[in-house]
Amino acid sequence: MVLDISESETIEAVDALEEFHLVDRVNGSENLDGMCDQGPWWRTVHPHMAAAHMAGAESRLRRQLYELNTRRDSLTALASAYPAGAHREAQPPGALEVVDSLEDVITLIEQASAECTQEMITCQPGGGRPPAELEQAVDRDTALLARGVRMRTLYQHSARRHAPTQAYVDRITPAGAQVRTMTDLLGRLVAFDRRIAFVPHHQRRGGAVVLRSPAAVAYLCDAFDRAWDHATPFCGAERTKVAVDDLRQGILRLLSKGLKDEVIARRLGISLRTCRKHIADLFQELHAESRFQAGYLAATRDLLGETAR
Template sequence: MVYQEIGDNVIGVEDTLSAENVAVYRWLALHGQLDPVRISEETGLDEAVVSGAVGHLLRIGLVQRGEAGDGRLRAVDPARVAAVATAPMERAIAQQQARLHVLRDQFSQLAADYEEGRHSVATDVERIPGLTQVRDALTRAAANCREDMVTVQPGGTRPPEVLQDALHRDSQMLARGVRMRTLYHHTARFNGPSQAYVARMSALGGEYRTAHQLAGRLIIFDRELAFMTDHDNRSGAVVVREPSVVQYLYEVFEQTWSQAQPFSDAAADGLEAVAKDLDRTILRLLATGLKDETIARRLGMSLRTTRKHISDMMQALGAESRFQAGVAVGTGGLLDDDGNGDGDGEADASASTGRA
């Protein structure tokens, strides 16, 4: 069997050693000669595979022919071969790194040009299409925030990984003296990760309150830059810079904030009080004729949970339809105190539903 070296020990990505290459090299190193039949028998490799492995080892210099010209092959010290064999790959990596540095510098310059253009040509509204881009934009805005950030976070819970990502960013803002206020739905008070996050950030100076109804996700930095969810693309965002619009959104936040309650553990407040407050809000929304989906979104609850609450309350009211429920609410005066007391009718409704 004849083997012939190929090239000058040039190794590429495709030349990484396979298990077959390693097995054949080990056999040659231990026995000092080539015996394809024995190698095949002792390694379990086909002779054609052995032949290919020897050719590969010759090409990258891990095997060489003997000096006596007798065609014998011998294993070569890998430490001696490594520097020569991997040099082309190292040069390629160095070239790629150089290109990467150039590309990063170019993009950095483009970013500077973009920022300059954005400030010279007013861009009042901008759409950011994807979640990754939205997170990057929020990170930059948070890093540049100087005085004040307000946030509306609808929904009863935030995923633990999202809260973990927010810890570092928010901690840095608070350390710089930025005032940070966040509104959650009341249902967030039942969520363990949210409770832990609020407790930790409150100790650093963050302020948190909850409300039964929130219009939608909103983040405002320094009363200059507002982020809202894109209605047509829920994973994207709409960025608003127009001063009058941002100020209006900020005032909406302030109004909701003034009527919200300090964030606390629902168990500490008393589950009965929380449940009765929730019942009152659902009654009020039912009375206005809103759909289940809208009520669920405003309360930060799942549609299934919302419908269960509505079903229990209609049963407690003895109503078979939304219309009958509305009549019962009106004639029973369940909302006459506008949430400032615990009317007997509502207390009876809560008790009848069997919820604390």
């Protein structure tokens, strides 16, 4: 019999029949005419036989599945006796240290500062720092800069109006420090050489969590770098105007979210009185009579987007 199909179609059809066990390959057997056939040939298989063959395969699969489940149960039982955390990547000693005392935190920061050789980054939300703290930082920071350490600090825009912070910046920038500001910050952070980082304790005032895990420190430093790229340099009247515009835009953005004055002031590091003055000015400029209306008008005028730099 001659079939009106191509060779590739024939091969595809035979493969499909073989998959369902409806044909069987025969090697070196006699053909239908009783002649010896040197090459392999195919013979058809009754569907009942094909079904029986598949039933056997199904039985073997069930047996294999049972064996796999048995092994999984054994491994689960073994896991309970395995040392906790032994499968994790080894961390350096003291990868995470909780320090409750402010004095101890200061001691550890001074030690890390003395050992720092390449870079120090700091993120200081909440407006200007206390004058006494800034005065202590001047000596430490100028000593770092004198050793060739790169220093970058992020403040919120409100720090531009803080006289002690202005004086601090005026003293360290000539030595090579870089200071920038932005509306909102990711949180308080001090990191040295991208190997050790200090973040605030979430419950103990003045306490800190000291991170030495390479992955955790790298994550925090990368977040700082992204914020730094969008911040405004702390210098010049023109830059200050940009910062004020960013601050007012931040107030508008938080107003549009329905936040209260107290929350907005805390988020942006400004006093409640200053915050309410900005809000009153914005209401007047937008001709708005309510917070909802102010947010709506700001959105329609595209005043909530990122300020181009």
